[in-house]
Amino acid sequence: MRMKVLSRLQRYGLAIISCGIALAVAWPIDAPSSCFLLAVTVSSLFGGLGPGLLSVALSAFVFEHFFLWRTFAPARESATLLRFAVFLIATFLITVLMEIKRRVEESGVRSQEALRMAQSDLAHVNRVTTMGExxxxxxxxxxxxxxxxxxxxxxxxxxxxxxxxxxxxxxxxxxxxxxxxxxxxxxxxxxxxxxKKGSPQRELVDVNEVIKEMTVLLRNEAQRYSIAVGMKLSPGLPDIMGDRVQLQQVLMNLIMNAIDSMKTVDGTRELIIQSQPSENEQVMVSVIDTGIGLPKHQADQIFNAFFTTKVHGTGMGLRISRSIVESYGGRLWAADNTPRGASFHLTLPSKAEVHE
Ligand SMILES: Nc1ncnc2c1ncn2[C@@H]1O[C@H](COP(=O)(O)OP(=O)(O)O)[C@@H](O)[C@H]1O
Ligand SMILES: [Mg+2]
Missing domain, CATH: 1.10.287 (Helix Hairpins)
Structure with missing residues (x-):
């Protein structure tokens, strides 16, 4: 957890100052080990490897110079040396362990970053393929x-x-x-x-606007399959905090799935997109169709990556949509309709505590 806010000079300065304080405190009470261990810990924790090692060297010097031989009796020479060796090893270990901990944490951060980038690449590919269709x-x-x-x-x-x-x-x-x-x-x-491919933004988004925009883009696709599109948008909904393109993508995935599910059914083909306020200042969006309904006995798998019942499906649409919605602190779930069809509901917090 080496502090990024401290400059190199400050971090080395911290090592010197903490050893100085340790000396000042340890001197009157003659308790060098614990004071210098603390100084080394502080220096390695906040300064990193270099300042940590400097504090080890400084405290070893001071310990040897001012404390070790204070109460020296020749008969106890080996015990004294052993005491010093233990002190050296302990301080050195602390510095090394702190450094290892820091590296492990850093690589954790890096792999999370890589995961996020992979997810955003995947989302981009999903968008491009859907638009291709x-x-x-x-x-x-x-x-x-x-x-x-x-x-x-x-x-x-x-x-x-x-x-x-x-x-x-x-x-x-x-x-x-x-x-x-x-x-x-x-x-x-x-x-x-x-x-376009870009990193997600956090902006205030009017959900009804996004719904209207997507309906304009997908209206014609629905018409091709004789699907009637209805919107039931509740006025005066609070804006939500999120990325407009990502939200469009979620809606696009849900609407395209709904259209897919109705391509083959006889009877009414109706797609309803609904927005309404929900508890805890959330906004709830529902995409409701009269299609074939969720796959029997496999409804719990539809959000899994690569699960698809379509010949040319990717099985990524719902997986990506859910991870986008959850990254806003919302939820996405599905249910069967009576007499037929499926509904997908998502909630989005309006005063979003954004989860990374
Ligand atoms: N509106 C829907 N009605 C019925 N089944 C659906 C609906 N939306 C999704 N599914 C089911 O969930 C599966 C996964 O959907 P998705 O992740 O979007 O991948 P894909 O569309 O590529 O198959 C679909 O293959 C389908 O079986
Ligand atoms: Mg899909």
Whole structure:
């Protein structure tokens, strides 16, 4: 636990000062061993290996010089030397053990860091593959407003090139054009944001906004499979503390799973995304479908890494989603619906105590 806040000079200074204090305290009471052991402990703990060894050398010198031979009697020479040897070994051991402890802790921190990076890489891959599956829908989503803008541009030209140009009509067509082009640009930038790889941010996020954004992106995919999408968003929910892209990813995984589960069912295909306040100032989001329902006898495994019942599934969507939600101090769980389908619920604390 070498303190990062102390400079090298300060850490060596600490070693010298603590030995000085040990000398001042030990001198009148003649108790050098315990005082210097304490000085060495303090120096190694807060200073690290170098200052620790310096304090060992200093206290050995002072101990030998001022204390060891104080009550010397020639008959006890070997006992005195032994006492000194034990002192030396003890101080040296303390320094070495502290150093080992520090290294172990540091490598623990490093491997946790590596784990976090691997998780964020995995999350990125998951996002990119999911978006890949959506290419057809997303390009439709972008093409639609662009096509509308082209139509508007033609209309605008027609109004202008008439014998008697109608400026009012032309202006209206032009402003529709601006709106459509802006919508296309917004969709593209949203998609780009999801593809982007970056370290997660902590920001205040309006959950309803994220839900609306994802519904825009996935609306077309739902339409392709004749799925009706409904939103029941509770107004005035508190913002939650989290990363917008990560939350979009969680919703994308849940919605894509819901769509997958309804692709083959006969009868109503309905997807409902709901937000509501929950106890302890939490926000609860639910994704409810009328699909095939959770896999029989295996419902408890769906959050496991690599568990999938799909031919081309990765089995990572729910695993990643749960770890994102839990990193915000929330929960993600699933339940079967009656008469059919599944619901996924997640809670997010609004005054998040962020768990790393
Ligand atoms: N909405 C749902 N309805 C029924 N089963 C689901 C639903 N969502 C997930 N599952 C089950 O959980 C499994 C794991 O989901 P996930 O981790 O997203 O991986 P993948 O979608 O690649 O299979 C799915 O294969 C499926 O069996
Ligand atoms: Mg999935």
């Amino acid at each position: 959506l290419t057809a829908s997303l390009s439709h989503e972008v093409n639609q407003p662009i096509a509308a803008a082209v139509t508007d541009a033609n209309t605008c030209l027609r109004w202008l090139t008439r014998d008697q140009p109608d400026l009012e009509e032309a202006r209206e067509a032009a402003s529709r054009m601006v709106k459509d082009a802006t919508r296309a640009a917004e969709i593209v930038s949203r998609i780009r944001l999801i593809f």
